[in-house]
Amino acid sequence: MARTTRPTLTHVAASAGVSVSTASLAFSGAGPVSERTRQRVLDAAAELGYAGPDPMARSLRQGRTGIIGVVFAERLRHAFRDPVAIALLDGLAEELGPVGPGLLVLTGNDERAGPSTEQLAAAPLDAAVFATCDLEEEPLVEPLRVREIPMVGIEGPRMPGVSLVDIDNIGASREVTEHILSLGHKRIAAVVLPWRPGRQRGFLDRARRDLSGSVVFADRLRGTEEAIGASVHAWEAAASTVEEGRAAGRALLDVDEPPTAIVAHSDLLAAGVIQAAHELGLRVPEDLSVAGFDGIDTPWLDPLTLTTAVQPMVEKGRIAGRMVTDLLAGRTPEDVLLPVHLRVGGTTAPPR
Amino acid sequence: MARTTRPTLTHVAASAGVSVSTASLAFSGAGPVSERTRQRVLDAAAELGYAGPDPMARSLRQGRTGIIGVVFAERLRHAFRDPVAIALLDGLAEELGPVGPGLLVLTGNDERAGPSTEQLAAAPLDAAVFATCDLEEEPLVEPLRVREIPMVGIEGPRMPGVSLVDIDNIGASREVTEHILSLGHKRIAAVVLPWRPGRQRGFLDRARRDLSGSVVFADRLRGTEEAIGASVHAWEAAASTVEEGRAAGRALLDVDEPPTAIVAHSDLLAAGVIQAAHELGLRVPEDLSVAGFDGIDTPWLDPLTLTTAVQPMVEKGRIAGRMVTDLLAGRTPEDVLLPVHLRVGGTTAPPR
DNA sequence: CCCCTCGGTCGAATCGTTTCGATCGAAACG
DNA sequence: CGTTTCGATCGAAACGATTCGACCGAGGGG
Structure with missing residues (x-):
C-alpha cells in the first residue's frame, strides 16, 4: 500500500473511482462535475496526500507557466539598491500578483552583466519585462524573440516586438x-x-x-x-x-x-x-x-x-503589468508615454 | 513549407535526418554524439529558428525546473526596502545564479500577507527559501511540505523539514x-x-x-x-x-x-x-x-x-544557497548558526 | 579469424496533466 | 412514447522533451 513515489492524478482518480479526466475537472473547475463526484475526488486526494496538479505537467499541457520574468542587466545587489527599480517591481507585482505564481528575477552575477543568453533561453517564462534601460545593447532580447515570448521594455529604445512604457x-x-x-x-x-x-x-x-x-x-x-x-x-x-x-x-x-x-x-x-x-x-x-x-x-x-x-514609478510597473496581461491575451497594447511633473521643493532658491 | 507553429525537436531531427533522441543528445551534450551529427543538428535548428529545448517539456521530464522560490510574507515594496533582505537575495543569487534560471520572488499583494497557499501549491519550484522570520505562523510551509519541496528558513524557528540558517x-x-x-x-x-x-x-x-x-x-x-x-x-x-x-x-x-x-x-x-x-x-x-x-x-x-x-548578511544568502544545492543533491545539510560581531562606532560614548 | 568492446544512433516508453470528442442516461418536450 | 437536449463522465490524444535499453558496425585483442 505504501507508495514511495508521490501520488498523481491517476492515483487519486483510481482511488475515487472516477476517470482521470473527471478528476482533472474536479480540480480545475473547468467543466461540469457533480458536487458529489468533486467531493469524492477531493477526499481521495486529501487521503493520499496529493498536493494538487503538478505545475510542470500543467505548464507543458497548457503551454504557459504563469511566470513573468524581470530582466536586470546588473547584479541584483545593485539593481535593488535603486528605489525606482523597487517601485517598478512593486507595481508589477501588484498588477500581476493575482494572475500567476510570481516574478522571476533574472540578473547577472557579474557586477554589470545581465543574465546569460542560455539562462534566458531556458527560463520557463510567459513574458518578460526589461527593467533596465539599455535595451538596445542587450543581446538579451534575441533569445526571447526567437521563442516568441512577449516582451515589455521600460524606458528603453523603441524596438520591434517590444512594447514600451516610457516617460518623458x-x-x-x-x-x-x-x-x-x-x-x-x-x-x-x-x-x-x-x-x-x-x-x-x-x-x-x-x-x-x-x-x-x-x-x-x-x-x-x-x-x-x-x-x-x-x-x-x-x-x-x-x-x-x-x-x-x-x-x-x-x-x-x-x-x-x-x-x-x-x-x-x-x-x-x-x-x-x-x-x-x-x-x-x-x-x-x-x-x-x-x-x-x-x-x-x-x-x-x-x-x-x-x-x-x-x-510615476509604481504606475510604470502597473502599466507594464497590464501590458503583459494584454500581450498574453493576444492583444497588442500601444506604447505608453507617462507624464513627469516638476515638484519644486526647498532645495532650490535664487542665487545670492 | 511555412509552419505557423513553432518548430520542435522533432522537426529539427527530421530536417537534420537523425532521430529525436540523437537530436536531444546533440543539444544536451549528455551522450556520445559525433561532431558531424551534432553540427548537422545545430545547423538544422538554426535554419528552422528552433530556440532550444522547451523549458516546460524539459522540466516535466526531468522533474525539476531549476527555479528557486524566495518567500516574503510582506508586500514586495516593504520587503525590498530592507537592506538586509536585499543582501540576502544577493547572496542567494550569487550562489545559485549559475545553476538555474533564477529566483522566483513570491510575495503577497496585501500590506502584510505573504503569497497565497494556492500560489505556493502551483509554483514550479525545486526548492524554497523563506526570507521572512515568522516561519512558525506561516501556513505557507505546509503546501510545500506536502509537495516534498526542500525548504530553507532564514532566522526562523526550528521546524522539522526546514533547514535553517540562523544568526545569534x-x-x-x-x-x-x-x-x-x-x-x-x-x-x-x-x-x-x-x-x-x-x-x-x-x-x-x-x-x-x-x-x-x-x-x-x-x-x-x-x-x-x-x-x-x-x-x-x-x-x-x-x-x-x-x-x-x-x-x-x-x-x-x-x-x-x-x-x-x-x-x-x-x-x-x-x-x-x-x-x-x-x-x-x-x-x-x-x-x-x-x-x-x-x-x-x-x-x-x-x-x-x-x-x-x-x-553576515550576504553570507547568510550564500549559505542558504549552498543549502539549497545540497538539498537538491539529496544531501541533508546541517543547520548553520552564523556569528555576529559587535562593531563599536562613533555613535556610542560615555554619558555626560 | 572470431569475439568482445565501445562509440554512435535509434525506438519506444515516460513525465502528469489538460482537453477534445464521444458516450450514456435521464429529463424535457412535443 | 419517441426524439431532443443537456449534464456528467470517460477514453484517448496531445504537450515536447529525456532517457533507457537495444542495436549495429568498426576496431582491437587474443
Whole structure:
C-alpha cells in the first residue's frame, strides 16, 4: 500500500473511482462535475496526500507557466539598491500578483552583466519585462524573440516586438533645468547617470559623450542642455547612489568658483550632492541649489524637500503589468508615454 | 513549407535526418554524439529558428525546473526596502545564479500577507527559501511540505523539514547592550522591531509582550534584557525603516528625563533615532548614545559610524544557497548558526 | 579469424496533466 | 412514447522533451 513515489492524478482518480479526466475537472473547475463526484475526488486526494496538479505537467499541457520574468542587466545587489527599480517591481507585482505564481528575477552575477543568453533561453517564462534601460545593447532580447515570448521594455529604445512604457525624460529634465534658470542661476553643473558602456566616475568629456550611451541617461542630459542652450559642465557618476552623488558633489563644489546650482539626474545623486555641500560648509538652498530626478521618498533630507522631476514609478510597473496581461491575451497594447511633473521643493532658491 | 507553429525537436531531427533522441543528445551534450551529427543538428535548428529545448517539456521530464522560490510574507515594496533582505537575495543569487534560471520572488499583494497557499501549491519550484522570520505562523510551509519541496528558513524557528540558517540574535543583542552598559549608561531605552502579529507603533507594554512575537524580534529584545537584567523601556516600531526609527526617537526622547542611550534593533531604526535626536537638538554621541543591529552601509550618517552588531548578511544568502544545492543533491545539510560581531562606532560614548 | 568492446544512433516508453470528442442516461418536450 | 437536449463522465490524444535499453558496425585483442 505504501507508495514511495508521490501520488498523481491517476492515483487519486483510481482511488475515487472516477476517470482521470473527471478528476482533472474536479480540480480545475473547468467543466461540469457533480458536487458529489468533486467531493469524492477531493477526499481521495486529501487521503493520499496529493498536493494538487503538478505545475510542470500543467505548464507543458497548457503551454504557459504563469511566470513573468524581470530582466536586470546588473547584479541584483545593485539593481535593488535603486528605489525606482523597487517601485517598478512593486507595481508589477501588484498588477500581476493575482494572475500567476510570481516574478522571476533574472540578473547577472557579474557586477554589470545581465543574465546569460542560455539562462534566458531556458527560463520557463510567459513574458518578460526589461527593467533596465539599455535595451538596445542587450543581446538579451534575441533569445526571447526567437521563442516568441512577449516582451515589455521600460524606458528603453523603441524596438520591434517590444512594447514600451516610457516617460518623458527629455521634457522633464528640461523643465527642471528651466526652473533652475528661472531662479537666475548662471553657473550650473550637472551630475549625470552612468554613461554606458563601462561605468566610470569623472568629468564627462567630449570623447565620453560621443560614445552612444543609454537612452535614458542621454535623454536626461539632453533635456538639461536643451534648456541651457549649450553643453553643460557635467560629472558622470558610476552608479545612481548617494555615495556617487557625494563624490560628484565634492568634485564639482570643491573648486575656486563652484556652481550655484547642480542638476542631478537622480534623487539619490542629488542627496549625495547635498551631503557633499554640507560637508563643504555650503548651505542648501542658500549657497547651492540642488535638483534631482525621480521623486523618491527622501525622509533623510527632512525637513528639506527635494526639488525634482516626479515620475510615476509604481504606475510604470502597473502599466507594464497590464501590458503583459494584454500581450498574453493576444492583444497588442500601444506604447505608453507617462507624464513627469516638476515638484519644486526647498532645495532650490535664487542665487545670492 | 511555412509552419505557423513553432518548430520542435522533432522537426529539427527530421530536417537534420537523425532521430529525436540523437537530436536531444546533440543539444544536451549528455551522450556520445559525433561532431558531424551534432553540427548537422545545430545547423538544422538554426535554419528552422528552433530556440532550444522547451523549458516546460524539459522540466516535466526531468522533474525539476531549476527555479528557486524566495518567500516574503510582506508586500514586495516593504520587503525590498530592507537592506538586509536585499543582501540576502544577493547572496542567494550569487550562489545559485549559475545553476538555474533564477529566483522566483513570491510575495503577497496585501500590506502584510505573504503569497497565497494556492500560489505556493502551483509554483514550479525545486526548492524554497523563506526570507521572512515568522516561519512558525506561516501556513505557507505546509503546501510545500506536502509537495516534498526542500525548504530553507532564514532566522526562523526550528521546524522539522526546514533547514535553517540562523544568526545569534540573542548573544549579539546582549553584546551590544553590554557595550552600552560598560560605558556607564543607566537610562537605556530600546526600539524593537515590529511585534507580530499586527504591526503597530507604540510603547511595548506588558500585554503586547505576551503575544508570541516573531523569534528574531523576541530574541533581540531578550538579549538586551538579559544584559540589563531587567525589562527595558521599549518602543515598538511598525516596520524596520528610518521613518519608524525617527518616530520612535521622538517618542522616547521628547520627554522630561530622556534616556542617555538607545538600543535600536536594526540599523535603519537607529538611523531614524539619530535623526530624531538631531531634530531635538541632541548631539550623538555626546548627549545620546545610539546603537543598531545588522551592519548595513550607512553612508548618510557619515562621518559617524554606527555602533552596531554586524551580521553576515550576504553570507547568510550564500549559505542558504549552498543549502539549497545540497538539498537538491539529496544531501541533508546541517543547520548553520552564523556569528555576529559587535562593531563599536562613533555613535556610542560615555554619558555626560 | 572470431569475439568482445565501445562509440554512435535509434525506438519506444515516460513525465502528469489538460482537453477534445464521444458516450450514456435521464429529463424535457412535443 | 419517441426524439431532443443537456449534464456528467470517460477514453484517448496531445504537450515536447529525456532517457533507457537495444542495436549495429568498426576496431582491437587474443
